[in-house]
Amino acid sequence: MAFPWSAKNLPKQIFINNEYVDSKSSKKLTVHNPTDGSLVADDIPLSGEQDVDAAVAAAEKAFPVWRKMAPNERRNIMLKFAQLVEDNAIAVAELTRVSLGAPYKAFGAFEIGLCAEAFRYNAGWIDKFGGESWPQEDGFLKIVRNEPLGVTAGIVPWNGPVGTIGLKAGPALAMGNCFILKPSEKTPLSSLALGSLIKEAGFPPGVFQILSGDGSTGALIASHMRIRKVSFTGSIATGKKIQEMAAKSNLKRVTLELGGKSPAVVFDDCDLENAVTWTANAITANTGQVCFAASRVYVQEGIYDKFIEKYKEAMKAKSKEVGDPEKEGTNIGPLVDEAQFKRVSGFIERGQKGQGKLLVGGQRIGDKGYYIEPTVFTDVDPNSEIHCQEIFGPVSVVRSFKTEEEIMKLSNDTNFGLMAGVFTQDINKALRVASEFESGMVGINCVSLMFMTSPFGGSKESGLGRECGIHALRAFTEPKTIMVNLTY
Numbered sequence: 001m002a003f004p005w006s007a008k009n010l011p012k013q014i015f016i017n018n019e020y021v022d023s024k025s026s027k028k029l030t031v032h033n034p035t036d037g038s039l040v041a042d043d044i045p046l047s048g049e050q051d052v053d054a055a056v057a058a059a060e061k062a063f064p065v066w067r068k069m070a071p072n073e074r075r076n077i078m079l080k081f082a083q084l085v086e087d088n089a090i091a092v093a094e095l096t097r098v099s100l101g102a103p104y105k106a107f108g109a110f111e112i113g114l115c116a117e118a119f120r121y122n123a124g125w126i127d128k129f130g131g132e133s134w135p136q137e138d139g140f141l142k143i144v145r146n147e148p149l150g151v152t153a154g155i156v157p158w159n160g161p162v163g164t165i166g167l168k169a170g171p172a173l174a175m176g177n178c179f180i181l182k183p184s185e186k187t188p189l190s191s192l193a194l195g196s197l198i199k200e201a202g203f204p205p206g207v208f209q210i211l212s213g214d215g216s217t218g219a220l221i222a223s224h225m226r227i228r229k230v231s232f233t234g235s236i237a238t239g240k241k242i243q244e245m246a247a248k249s250n251l252k253r254v255t256l257e258l259g260g261k262s263p264a265v266v267f268d269d270c271d272l273e274n275a276v277t278w279t280a281n282a283i284t285a286n287t288g289q290v291c292f293a294a295s296r297v298y299v300q301e302g303i304y305d306k307f308i309e310k311y312k313e314a315m316k317a318k319s320k321e322v323g324d325p326e327k328e329g330t331n332i333g334p335l336v337d338e339a340q341f342k343r344v345s346g347f348i349e350r351g352q353k354g355q356g357k358l359l360v361g362g363q364r365i366g367d368k369g370y371y372i373e374p375t376v377f378t379d380v381d382p383n384s385e386i387h388c389q390e391i392f393g394p395v396s397v398v399r400s401f402k403t404e405e406e407i408m409k410l411s412n413d414t415n416f417g418l419m420a421g422v423f424t425q426d427i428n429k430a431l432r433v434a435s436e437f438e439s440g441m442v443g444i445n446c447v448s449l450m451f452m453t454s455p456f457g458g459s460k461e462s463g464l465g466r467e468c469g470i471h472a473l474r475a476f477t478e479p480k481t482i483m484v485n486l487t488y
């Protein structure tokens with residue numbers, strides 16, 4: 001079936017039990033286009049308590065059917081869904097673009113691909129995540145089963161609205177759980193549109209459902225007594241609230257993927273071009289609205305001047321790639337909305353008042369929409385807000401350093417711990433530094449990247465638990481130990 005939805009004709013309904021249905025709540029969400037602030041929709045349902053309860057009831061009913069379905073059947077449904085997402089990539093990405101502003105080639109295609117691949121990767125695990133058994137020489141055979149949790153949920157942010165669905169729903173559904181998706185209030189359209197693909201792929205009713213809503217819907221999910229797990233991606237402040245709600249309700253399992261202020265450490269002996277390319281790409285991809293963007297760049301003094309010259313050039317060139325996401329050649333769109341624009345502009349404005357020196361950028365581009373120049377501050381005060389806080393825009397801060405010891409201390413002097421990068425040709429130094437970074441992920445001669453096969457997530461306040469690889473499967477299952485008395 002051809003993908004039927006555009007922003008105009010998408011049903012402004014939630015997706016429960018394989019049907020688009022009206023929300024029981026009369027509250028609505030409003031979405032604007034960040035290219036010009038125009039209204040996209042003001043009638044998107046804001047799911048309330050009755051909607052969440054209805055989705056949970058449907059999921060509970062579906063759970064025994066789904067978990068007991070033959071593994072190859074479950075796999076085939078997931079593979080079909082992945083194919084449908086990919087077949088309709090442009091139309092789905094368009095529904096994200098109207099409210100996120102991300103160009104298709106530079107971002108939309110990537111995150112749709114990420115979603116499809118996550119479904120395929122996790123579908124491949126269905127008949128391979130087999131459990132364990134332990135020797136019976138002591139008279140007892142121990143069998144460890146990986147069991148699904150039941151009704152699970154994903155609360156996702158606006159900056160990668162479709163990719164994050166794959167990272168959460170993929171492992172949840174592969175392991176036999178039912179899954180309720182709560183997209184961000186800023187980017188609900190592409191998520192809601194997936195309903196028709198869920199049905200077409202053959203998921204039984206109630207297995208995979210979508211509730212649009214805002215933080216209040218998220219809170220209903222996080223504190224629900226019959227949802228057994230929440231996987232959350234978003235800000236640290238919200239992540240902490242979710243963990244608290246989970247603890248105060250039914251101690252549901254929680255995975256938290258939160259913010260970052262990731263360092264890239266560039267040593268004198270690096271390949272300069274490589275370091276400049278990775279660091280400039282890292283802070284401008286998706287207009288800097290990326291949790292693992294390398295937003296602190298530390299450059300050793302011997303290469304500092306040369307690096308700065310080239311980094312400045314690279315960021316100026318990036319400025320030319322900013323524009324209307326619908327136009328050919330645009331790689332960087334606007335910031336997501338007025339609130340984000342004001343937030344990023346505020347950091348830039350205050351940053352110029354004694355926090356650091358503006359090297360490049362700092363201006364709004366055009367007079368409509370939320371476009372901003374890629375911006376770099378040098379000589380930043382390590383205690384300033386632009387150095388310490390997540391800006392979540394195309395803004396980086398640069399400092400020079402003398403010694404490895406000094407820069408490792410500064411790199412780790414933060415409560416964030418998501419990503420780090422080291423640029424050097426000395427493998428001993430690279431591995432030493434990589435092991436000293438207090439972060440969930442480290443790139444050597446690269447930064448701000450991820451792979452489906454390997455754990456993705458943060459240490460310290462950047463997160464709890466991991467997505468991707470076998471770690472995501474563990475996060476959506478509970479081991480059960482069965483002990484067989486063989487002496488009986």
Ligand code: NAD
Nearest residue numbers: 156157158183184214215218219234235238257258259291
């Ligand atoms: P946010 O925390 O404001 O919102 C994220 C989601 O949580 C949304 O769906 C929102 O509706 C919901 N929510 C808000 N308040 C809630 C509450 N009280 N209870 C339950 N749910 C609630 O974050 P955002 O602005 O959408 O996203 C930006 C943040 O996400 C940045 O900090 C970024 O670093 C982080 N992020 C992290 C990762 C990662 O993998 N580590 C990936 C992408 C984004």
